[in-house]
Every structure is written in structure tokens, then in C-alpha cells.
Amino acid sequence: MVRWPSEQEMRSSLASEGRPRLLLLEDGPPPVVTDPLEDWIRLPADDSEMWARLESLRQRWEAPRKPKLDGDGVLTWADGWVALSPIEARLAAVLIEKFSSMVSNHSLVLATQTSDDVRRNSLDVQLHRLRRRLAPIGLVIRTVRKRGYVLEAGTEAS
Amino acid sequence: MVRWPSEQEMRSSLASEGRPRLLLLEDGPPPVVTDPLEDWIRLPADDSEMWARLESLRQRWEAPRKPKLDGDGVLTWADGWVALSPIEARLAAVLIEKFSSMVSNHSLVLATQTSDDVRRNSLDVQLHRLRRRLAPIGLVIRTVRKRGYVLEAGTEAS
DNA sequence: GCTCATCTTTCACCAATGTGAAACGGTTGC
DNA sequence: GCAACCGTTTCACATTGGTGAAAGATGAGC
Numbered sequence: 417m418v419r420w421p422s423e424q425e426m427r428s429s430l431a432s433e434g435r436p437r438l439l440l441l442e443d444g445p446p447p448v449v450t451d452p453l454e455d456w457i458r459l460p461a462d463d464s465e466m467w468a469r470l471e472s473l474r475q476r477w478e479a480p481r482k483p484k485l486d487g488d489g490v491l492t493w494a495d496g497w498v499a500l501s502p503i504e505a506r507l508a509a510v511l512i513e514k515f516s517s518m519v520s521n522h523s524l525v526l527a528t529q530t531s532d533d534v535r536r537n538s539l540d541v542q543l544h545r546l547r548r549r550l551a552p553i554g555l556v557i558r559t560v561r562k563r564g565y566v567l568e569a570g571t572e573a574s
Numbered sequence: 575m576v577r578w579p580s581e582q583e584m585r586s587s588l589a590s591e592g593r594p595r596l597l598l599l600e601d602g603p604p605p606v607v608t609d610p611l612e613d614w615i616r617l618p619a620d621d622s623e624m625w626a627r628l629e630s631l632r633q634r635w636e637a638p639r640k641p642k643l644d645g646d647g648v649l650t651w652a653d654g655w656v657a658l659s660p661i662e663a664r665l666a667a668v669l670i671e672k673f674s675s676m677v678s679n680h681s682l683v684l685a686t687q688t689s690d691d692v693r694r695n696s697l698d699v700q701l702h703r704l705r706r707r708l709a710p711i712g713l714v715i716r717t718v719r720k721r722g723y724v725l726e727a728g729t730e731a732s
Numbered sequence: 733g734c735t736c737a738t739c740t741t742t743c744a745c746c747a748a749t750g751t752g753a754a755a756c757g758g759t760t761g762c
Numbered sequence: 763g764c765a766a767c768c769g770t771t772t773c774a775c776a777t778t779g780g781t782g783a784a785a786g787a788t789g790a791g792c
Contacts, residue, residue: 446626450633452610458623465616468604475608488676488721499718501780538782540738545780561737561790659769686770695749696771702751719748719779739788750777757770762763 417470420447420456434494436473438466452476482515483508483555483567494569495553503528504546511557511567520564575628578605578614585612594631596624610634640673641666641713641725652727653711661686662704669715669725678722 418427420439430437431451439447439456446456453476455469483493489505491498491512500508506527511519525539543565547557556570576585578597588595589609597605597614604614611634613627641651647663649656649670658666664685669677683697701723705715714728 446623448626448629448633450630450637452634456626458620462616465604468606468614471606472608475606476610479608486676488678488718490676490718490724499716499721501719503781537738537784540740541782543738544740559738661770695773698748698750699752699771701749705750717749733792735790735792737788737790739786741784741786743784744782746780748777748779751775753773753775755770755772758768760765760767762765 436477438469438473481569483512485509485512491550491553493553493555498549498553500546500549503542504549507542507546508550508567511565514567516566516568518560518564518566521562524565594635596627596631638674641670643667643670649708649711651711651713656707656711658704658707661700662707665700665704666708666725669723672725674724674726676718676722676724679720682723 417438417440418430420427420441421444422442427437427439431454434453436453439449439454440461441456441458446458449456453473455473457466457469483491485491485500485505485508489500489502491500491505491508507524510523510527513519521539524543528539528542543557550557550567551570554570556568558566558568560566575596575598576588578585578599579602580600585595585597589612592611594611597607597612598619599614599616604616607614611631613631615624615627641649643649643658643663643666647658647660649658649663649666665682668681668685671677679697682701686697686700701715708715708725709728712728714726716724716726718724
């Protein structure tokens with residue numbers, strides 16, 4: 417929540433981090449906001465109205481918290497989209513389903529449809545390739561040694 | 575502009591058309607809206623506040639504009655315009671309709687009116703030429719291997 | 733330090749896609 | 763008609779992408 421127009425810098429710093437903000441209008445004309453993650457309300461404000469606008473912003477912010485993978489191997493996330501190959505898409509699908517939590521090594525091997533033993537490190541290679549693709553749109557795959565992997569949002573640190 | 579909650583049907587019909595709407599709150603609690611093309615205001619409302627919200631919606635709606643293709647094969651976009659040949663125009667039309675999302679290979683072949691198999695790669699050639707034409711005005715066609723293509727705005731990196 | 737899991741690189745092979753050149757076909761203006 | 767032009771189709775070849783395999787490099791845990 418940002419006082420407006422007195423806290424302009426906070427507004428722009430939040431904006432550049434891609435975080436939502438509600439402008440509390442003290443005086444002056446209302447701003448025209450085009451960012452879906454921004455809204456405003458004139459003070460003094462009714463509690464229920466304030467809550468409704470905050471809740472809307474919160475939902476808009478949290479909605480795209482999971483990457484979306486369509487049936488054509490196109491994976492969409494905050495920074496854009498990438499096309500995945502069939503195997504990569506299957507891997508990504510199971511990782512996305514448990515987004516931000518761990519997926520066992522074994523279920524990933526199953527996702528690649530390959531029979532588990534001969535291909536000692538074929539999963540490693542696929543994961544390597546998937547990492548390469550996902551990095552540009554801000555997704556990272558972290559390792560849980562001996563157990564599995566976690567797909568999550570990369571740190572915004574550019 | 576939709577009265578709320580008395581004109582619910584109009585709200586959903588506008589929503590399904592992807593058009594913006596401003597809910598005029600007559601009574602009852604304010605709604606939580608997650609669609610960026612929707613907003614609300616409580617009646618009676620100050621003129622300047624109403625205008626600000628309407629203007630915000632208008633800008634959000636117009637921002638993600640598509641390239642425009644007229645009946646003479648002239649395609650207009652931010653950086654100017656180019657003239658397309660008939661086949662290129664038909665291709666561009668279906669790509670523009672789904673601007674920024676994927677168009678299947680097959681529907682593109684249909685757009686060229688050719689019967690799908692004999693012309694093994696005639697679509698490739700057309701796409702190649704279309705790419706050449708569109709590049710100068712800042713449009714790119716990205717490939718989704720085995721599935722289709724996406725027409726989108728090129729990176730502003732000039 | 734040793735072992736083992738994981739990561740990365742490289743190679744080989746094949747399939748899909750991109751591209752230029754050329755052949756083909758229609759239209760226009762003479 | 764015919765020449766010039768333009769759009770379209772096809773062909774041949776180059777380039778890129780997908781996949782599996784193998785081998786070396788890295789790093790964690792004992």
C-alpha cells in the first residue's frame with residue numbers, strides 16, 4: 417500500500433519488482449493505471465471496498481504462480497514462453513504439477529517412458545536440456561540429492 | 575458500463591467477448607475482480623474518478639493490439655506497413671487472429687488453399703517470405719516444432 | 733581421499749525446418 | 763501474340779532440433 421502522490425518512489429520500486437500495489441489517494445486527481453497489478457482508492461475508504469481491491473490484487477498476483485503447459489508443448493510463464501520437445505514436455509508436466517515441491521527421481525524416469533536401467537544418465541541429460549530451455553524465462557530446477565528435483569521460480573536477481 | 579448486481583448477464587457476455595467493463599455498484603458488497611479488463615466503482619461516483627477508471631480500462635484493452643490486415647493485403651503495425659501477396663495475406667490473417675498464440679501447421683496449410691501433401695514444403699517457403707516481409711516492421715514468427723507457429727511482436731532491441 | 737551421484741560436454745544419427753534457385757503459370761501492357 | 767513482371771510451386775540442399783549414448787568433470791558425503 418502506497419500513499420499517493422506522496423510516495424512515488426515506492427510505487428515505482430514495487431512496480432519494477434513486479435509486485436502489486438494499491439495507491440491510497442490523498443488528494444489530487446486519480447491516476448490512470450494500466451498495470452493489472454496496480455489499483456487505487458480514494459481516502460477515506462470503506463473497509464469492505466479496500467478489502468475487495470486488495471483481494472483482487474492479491475489474486476491477480478498469485479494466479480500466474482504456476483507455469484502453464486498446453487497440449488502443444490508450449491510452456492508459459494511470467495517472462496514469456498518456450499516451445500518444448502515431447503520428452504521435455506512430459507518432464508515439465510510432472511514438475512509443474514508439483515510446482516515448488518519435490519518430484520521423485522523415479523516419477524521423472526517414468527515420464528520419459530524409458531526403461532530405467534540401461535539409460536543410466538539419460539534423465540540427467542534431459543534435465544540438463546530442460547534447464548537450458550527454462551532458464552531464459554526465469555524458471556530453475558533444483559536438485560534434491562538422491563531423491564528428486566524441484567521446479568521453481570528463479571531468483572529475480574538478474 | 576454495467577449496473578451491478580442487476581445486470582449480471584451483460585457482464586458475462588462482455589467477458590466472454592473479451593471486452594472491458596466497468597461495474598457500477600448499486601448496493602451490496604464490492605466484487606473481487608481478477609480480470610484486468612474489469613473494474614468497479616460505487617455509485618454515486620465522482621466524475622473524475624469514473625473517468626480515470628474508464629480510461630484505465632480503455633488503455634488496457636487497446637494496449638495488446640494486434641496487427642491489422644485490410645482487404646487489400648496491406649498489413650499495418652507499429653513500425654509501419656507492408657503489402658502482402660494474396661497467399662501471404664491469407665497466412666497473415668490466420669496468424670493475426672491468434673496473435674501471440676500458436677496456430678497449428680494444419681490451419682496454415684488450409685489458409686493456403688492447397689491440398690496438404692503434394693506441396694511438401696510450399697508452406698515453408700511462404701512462411702519464409704512472410705517472415706522476410708514482416709521483419710522490417712517488427713513482427714516475428716516463431717516456430718513450435720512439429721506443431722505450428724506463433725506470430726508476435728519482435729523484441730524492441732533494435 | 734574415496735566413492736558415488738549428479739552435471740556437463742560431446743558425438744552420432746535422424747527428422748523437421750529454413751532457404752535459394754529454378755520452373756511454372758497467370759496478368760498486364762504493348 | 764508476346765515480353766515482362768509477379769506470384770506460386772517445387773526441388774535440392776543447408777541448417778537446426780531431438781534423442782540416446784558415452785565419457786569426463788564436479789561436488790557431496792562418508
